[in-house]
Amino acid sequence: MAKLGLKAMVAAVALVLVATATTLILTLGRAKADDPEKVDAWFARLSHAKRKTTRLHFYFHDTFSGKSPTTVRVAEAAMTKESQTLFGAVNIMDDPLTEGPEPESPLVGRAQGFYGLVGLDSMALLMDMNLVFTSPKYGSSTLSILGRNPVLETSRELPIVGGTGIFRLASGIATAKTYFLNLTSGDAIVEYNVVAMHY
Numbered sequence: 710m711a712k713l714g715l716k717a718m719v720a721a722v723a724l725v726l727v728a729t730a731t732t733l734i735l736t737l738g739r740a741k742a743d744d745p746e747k748v749d750a751w752f753a754r755l756s757h758a759k760r761k762t763t764r765l766h767f768y769f770h771d772t773f774s775g776k777s778p779t780t781v782r783v784a785e786a787a788m789t790k791e792s793q794t795l796f797g798a799v800n801i802m803d804d805p806l807t808e809g810p811e812p813e814s815p816l817v818g819r820a821q822g823f824y825g826l827v828g829l830d831s832m833a834l835l836m837d838m839n840l841v842f843t844s845p846k847y848g849s850s851t852l853s854i855l856g857r858n859p860v861l862e863t864s865r866e867l868p869i870v871g872g873t874g875i876f877r878l879a880s881g882i883a884t885a886k887t888y889f890l891n892l893t894s895g896d897a898i899v900e901y902n903v904v905a906m907h908y
């Protein structure tokens with residue numbers, strides 16, 4: 710009787726492992742970059758596809774200071790140093806996105822892109838970045854943001870203009886809210902809420 714119980718347990722564990730692996734492979738299947746024929750086949754089935762809505766919540770860490778900055782100033786105009794709004798400066802970033810606001814919080818992805826300071830009279834960023842989601846559920850699926858970010862306002866609305874992987878043909882809205890800002894270093898932690906529609 711005890712022997713039978715052990716066998717059943719081993720079989721159950723094996724079944725769970727196989728099921729987990731299958732789910733993982735199926736989920737990751739479309740997250741990887743597909744070859745052109747597969748992308749074509751995906752579009753051919755699109756008229757039968759249902760539109761999905763995904764909501765995401767995470768924190769964005771933009772760090773200039775310390776030993777491992779994730780944002781760098783790559784250009785600035787001669788007038789940037791005198792400008793109250795830093796007009797004419799451009800930064801490149803590869804910023805971590807985390808579950809919670811603490812820097813040690815689990816990583817869910819990265820924001821790779823650049824932003825330029827484009828406001829003469831008020832501080833405004835032109836943001837052009839790709840959010841790359843690294844957790845197993847999303848593979849390396851991306852969402853692209855291109856929009857205006859008036860950083861000193863409480864809540865900012867940025868358009869999602871596209872996506873890849875599970876976020877193909879995405880459109881939507883990201884709202885950004887500053888959680889922490891150090892005006893001396895420029896370091897910021899920003900809370901993001903994303904609503905994306907995709908297929």
Ligand SMILES: *[C@@H]1O[C@H](CO)[C@@H](O)[C@H](O)[C@H]1NC(C)=O
Nearest residue numbers: 774775891892893894895896
């Ligand atoms: C703000 O940044 C400055 C310069 O890097 C640093 O000396 C200071 O400790 C920072 N303040 C906070 C509250 O993080």
